[in-house]
Amino acid sequence: MSASRDIDALIDMMARLPGLGPRSARRAVLHMIRKKELLLTPLADLMHHVAVSVRECETCGNIGGARLCDICTSEKRGTGEICVVEDVADLWAMERAAVFKGRYHVLGGTLSALDAIGPDELRIPRLVSRVAEENVTEVILALNATVDGQTTAHYIADQLEGRVRLTSLAQGVPIGGELDYLDDGTITAALRARKEL
Amino acid sequence: MSASRDIDALIDMMARLPGLGPRSARRAVLHMIRKKELLLTPLADLMHHVAVSVRECETCGNIGGARLCDICTSEKRGTGEICVVEDVADLWAMERAAVFKGRYHVLGGTLSALDAIGPDELRIPRLVSRVAEENVTEVILALNATVDGQTTAHYIADQLEGRVRLTSLAQGVPIGGELDYLDDGTITAALRARKEL
Missing domain, CATH: 3.40.1360.10 (Dna Topoisomerase Vi A Subunit; Chain: A, domain 2)
Incomplete structure (x- = not known):
């Protein structure tokens, strides 16, 4: 039950990305779930790494x-x-x-x-x-x-x-x-x- | 340095989702990094939850x-x-x-x-x-x-x-x-x- 809610929440959040809407977010999420080991888990790991490590350069803002x-x-x-x-x-x-x-x-x-x-x-x-x-x-x-x-x-x-x-x-x-x-x-x-x- | 590689890897992987290409993946990743607390971290968490909890129904395959x-x-x-x-x-x-x-x-x-x-x-x-x-x-x-x-x-x-x-x-x-x-x-x-x- 909680998994279904998580999937719905994931679709809602993906749909907020530029270039994606509700329909393409659904297709993207299903695609990720089908390729869980190849796509969903590595993507989640990468996002965590980036969220933790990324920062703005103090000189130039890059x-x-x-x-x-x-x-x-x-x-x-x-x-x-x-x-x-x-x-x-x-x-x-x-x-x-x-x-x-x-x-x-x-x-x-x-x-x-x-x-x-x-x-x-x-x-x-x-x-x-x-x-x-x-x-x-x-x-x-x-x-x-x-x-x-x-x-x-x-x-x-x-x-x-x-x-x-x-x-x-x-x-x-x-x-x-x-x-x-x-x-x-x-x-x-x-x-x-x-x-x- | 590792962060730049992670960002590139994240873009490559996002570009593999249906409906996204290299350009839209770049825009999506930048958008997520700009909204790190609102989008990138929760999205990574949700993906982890889904990757861990999701499974196929033994009866119907849903x-x-x-x-x-x-x-x-x-x-x-x-x-x-x-x-x-x-x-x-x-x-x-x-x-x-x-x-x-x-x-x-x-x-x-x-x-x-x-x-x-x-x-x-x-x-x-x-x-x-x-x-x-x-x-x-x-x-x-x-x-x-x-x-x-x-x-x-x-x-x-x-x-x-x-x-x-x-x-x-x-x-x-x-x-x-x-x-x-x-x-x-x-x-x-x-x-x-x-x-x-």
């Missing part, structure tokens, strides 16, 4: 397993360039394109008057202090080509003007589009053709 | 938490009618229609020469013994309107002929359609208009 993320601690990544993205999905999209060799700064969203999100809700003060403290020569604003994204880019540009070279992703980002949906080639082209603000 | 499932042990369900379905998703579809008050028999698939699935791979011998042992007056074959489903229905009808009233779901099941995708009204109409084989 997710990882330690105080600083893999990119911030990597000796292969240059310290001169910081690429500013809205969230971790956008960072992953940049990394899939594999064209940027500097470090990142994940804002955690965009400025939004409607949702009452100001600079302090985002990681903007930390970005300003990084530019002051680290040996930064260029800040690349790789924000989504939406109204909120561009508003945020302009705000950051105002904050950092005169202190560092400021660029933004250029050609290829379609108006209204989001980074996470772009193909790698478009991201590469946009990074290569970045222009002064 | 999934539940004990030797016999909730439906087989319910005193509200009649013992005279058995509804034969291919899998648990089909049983759930019948239950959502809430029109059938008897018990079920989940075959676990259909006969298939191509996949080398014979009667013994399914729960067909158990169905024949249930009809002999329990006080069954009618067997309703609620199999999908596919070639394999109808082949299986004919095989079961041959096995049980003369021992019990045999019916099948009638109007409303579209050719090539699957039970799990039907709306409740169609399932209700099909159950009401069931006809003798």
Whole structure:
């Protein structure tokens, strides 16, 4: 009896994931139960591991397993360039394109008057202090080509003007589009053709 | 570092669920990590509970938490009618229609020469013994309107002929359609208009 309630609760919770609804959640849960040893148990274990170990990098806001993320601690990544993205999905999209060799700064969203999100809700003060403290020569604003994204880019540009070279992703980002949906080639082209603000 | 690998492994495994691909798995995993306390941890707990407690009903093949499932042990369900379905998703579809008050028999698939699935791979011998042992007056074959489903229905009808009233779901099941995708009204109409084989 309790198992049936657990199954129903599991379906309800799976249905809350983006891209899944009640019907696809039912199919996913049945599939997992049929492949209990191969899928359900390992998935539960992995989720536990991730829930326990995952944390935000204190420097850039990327997710990882330690105080600083893999990119911030990597000796292969240059310290001169910081690429500013809205969230971790956008960072992953940049990394899939594999064209940027500097470090990142994940804002955690965009400025939004409607949702009452100001600079302090985002990681903007930390970005300003990084530019002051680290040996930064260029800040690349790789924000989504939406109204909120561009508003945020302009705000950051105002904050950092005169202190560092400021660029933004250029050609290829379609108006209204989001980074996470772009193909790698478009991201590469946009990074290569970045222009002064 | 290990956390990044865990996250990648989690994405790979989520992408194997039906209805999810690599991109939607990435979005789902990021969403879960952002809502760690609300989603990731409870989901991992639920999956563990389900993985540990779920088992197949020894009588009908439905999934539940004990030797016999909730439906087989319910005193509200009649013992005279058995509804034969291919899998648990089909049983759930019948239950959502809430029109059938008897018990079920989940075959676990259909006969298939191509996949080398014979009667013994399914729960067909158990169905024949249930009809002999329990006080069954009618067997309703609620199999999908596919070639394999109808082949299986004919095989079961041959096995049980003369021992019990045999019916099948009638109007409303579209050719090539699957039970799990039907709306409740169609399932209700099909159950009401069931006809003798």
